[in-house]
Amino acid sequence: MIDRIAFGIVAAALLLSALRVVTSKNLVHSVLWLGVTLASTAVAYLLLSAPFIASIQIMLYTGGIITLMLFGVMLTRRGEDLAIPNDTSEGGRALVLSLATFGLFTGAVVMTPLPLDAPSITVDTAELGRQILGPNLMAFEVLSVLLLAVMVGAIVIARRRDASVDHTAPGLRLDTDPSSEDGSAS
Amino acid sequence: MSLPIELALVALFVPAAMAVLLALVPPLRRTGRPAAWLSVLAATVSLGAAVWLFADQLAHPTRDLLESVAWLPHAGASMADVGLRIDGISVGMTLVVTLVAFCVQVFSLDYMRSEPDADLGRYFAYHSFFIFSMLMLVLAPNLLQLFFGWELVGLTSYLLIGFYFKKPSAAKAAVKAFWVTKLADTGLLLALLVLYSHTGGFEWTSHPGADVATLVTLLLFVAVVGKSAQFPLHVWLPDAMEGPTPVSALLHAATMVAAGVYLIVRTDPLFAQAALTREVMVYIGSFTAIFAAVIACVQTDIKKVLAYSTCSQLGYMVAALGAGSVMGGYFHLTTHAFFKALLFLGAGSVIHAVHSNEMSDMGGLWGRMKLTGTVFLVGSISLAGMPFTAGFFSKDLILESMLESGRLLPWLALLGAAFLTAFYMGRVFFLVFLGKRSEKAEHAHEGGWEMRLPLVLLAIPALLGGYFGAHFAGMWHLDYEPEWNLQAFAPSLVPILGFVAAWSMYGRGEARPAPAMLAPIARLARSGALDHFYEGVYRVLGLKLAAAVGFFDRYIVDGLINLAGYLTLTGGQRVRRLQSGNVRDYVFVVAFAIFALSAFGMLR
């Protein structure tokens, strides 16, 4: 009984806040509503016996992502009013597409025989750790490489480009004598 | 190769070579008189070959040669042959054609003297071409080659009628002639198709059965009605007089218009199987004979009189063939060629002298132009069928055959036409050569020797040709025994009466209004009612049909093509919009595609 009520509350929170994300006219409001959605998701995880993931969710998403988003909003809106416009267009076809997709997924779910009750489970975070570093170790390592690449990539994309300074390595410059400037070995 | 074949080839191809030479070498053609003399030379050679051929055939009267080469091979056999048929009929006609053509060309040397050089060359090139075309028709071994010659002479007729193409009436007359005969020629084409589909060939010696033979011969007769100017397709012949008079003499009196009759003579084996067609021929022929004769009585243009006269005489030939008398048709064909050509050339001589076609500008020319007058008289009495002239023999034969076949009404029509023939020819003679001289006639004189020689040359067979009829009949596989009894001479009363009537009305050489009973006919003839009728039919059927077909072609056939093009273009435009360059559109498309694929996968 309790779990149904909890589910209901979480579901309502999720859906309502998600709707506000996509319909809010104010960009900052959209970001904040997203925060609410992410937090609700964390609660949902708790209901689904994944406390570790719930905490990761709070830390990374509500903490990190929302902060990032706000940074992004603020950096690109320097000197403007904070009532930042957030237009939508072509809502018609978007609505049709989303409804159709929802219908598709719901149909798929309904047509498939799915279990009604969750099996009993022991919440064991240590076991989760063993799973990650055990059978899924490869994915874990690749992920770390990926994060490194993303970091470098983000910096490269977003850095300021100063036209007067040529940041190319001396050995790779085309129009100057490699023996001049600093005599670093190529 | 045997002698007859060689001779035939010479007669055929020497004029052809001359025509090609003149056509392809403009500097030669534009020399004028030298080109003309070259053409006459070719015609002389052709005539010589024809005479020799005729003599040779006389020595072997029953010889029937057929040499041909396969032209369209098909499945081992030949679909169509090209070659020569040398027998009495073709040899006789060859002689007629080459002789008249020769006379006409020589006559033209003087008659057309005042033409510019380039035009003169063109004229003679056409004449040489005509000889070739006509002989292709005459010597054809099958209907396909005959058709080839038929069309070529039609083309030559167009070119020569429209010789003075800068004159609107001449140009129109040429087109009219071509049009009407082409319309009739569809009959010939259809006949060829039917014959081929039933017998697999174009031979007239085949026996496809009575029904098919009737159909084929009826279609052939349609073409003959056009080419030989029978009612109701005679309308082009009077207009064809726009061409130079020598052309009228050759094409529209002696040879081309006779091609229709020749066709029937040639394909007699087919016509013998088709009683219905023969019946039709009798009635159309005899009606045309008297109809045209009536109209000839009220014409004021000398050439028009002769044109309608030709119509009428062709009607005689057609009627004769319909009554089953091949000899009658063929014999009259040859005699008519001579005296009608003679009459036309004589008329040409007169026209040349007074510079006008109208008989009111002539008169009293007997004093000044005795030679022309004499030969014209010869021609007239021969045409009328006065006793002992060539025309007498052939016309009598026709009348007898008609009577023997039991067709009384046509016989009466032919008889009436004979009376009128004498009447209108008498009228012409009296008006032109007797009476008071008009102003224009004051300065009349005979033409040069080039004009006089052909007149004399043609007068001989026009007068005496009849006697040889019996002699040559054997050559034509025909029975002909002229009988010298009262019954033979009785019909000649009719032309005598005709001349007497003409004398009584026009004896003093004064033009008088047409006799009262002919006046309404005169009005009808001048009104061009038939022409208007044809024009109306063309407007209603032809133009409307053309408009409908044009509409179909423009909007439906072209419309489909244009639609395809239009669809491609607008489709392209529409599809182009997918490439909006807009990222969000692309995202939408991807999302939609995923949805669609998932749905498709799910619902299978």
Added chain:
Amino acid sequence: MPLAAWLILAAGLFSIGLYGVASRRGAIGILLSVELMANAVNLIFIAFGRYRGDHLGQVFTLFAVALTVAEVAIGLALVILLHRVRRSDERVDEVRELHG
């Protein structure tokens, strides 16, 4: 709770996110909507994982979260670049060099 309920909830969340992606004009708005969709997917992972009885769902989710964070980082870098070049990220439509 039947598993189906969680799945339908996640489907709804996903659809809402899809709507946002298709209709928002500003780059950041689109990024937010993408976040929603990613979240819905994570929810599905967790839900399935719960009803399987093992930890595999959580493992996947962990990796998904890391990836999503990385993607947001790059996305924001691009937004900043876009802003620098065109002075605004509001009209993504105007980036239409690939227009046919």
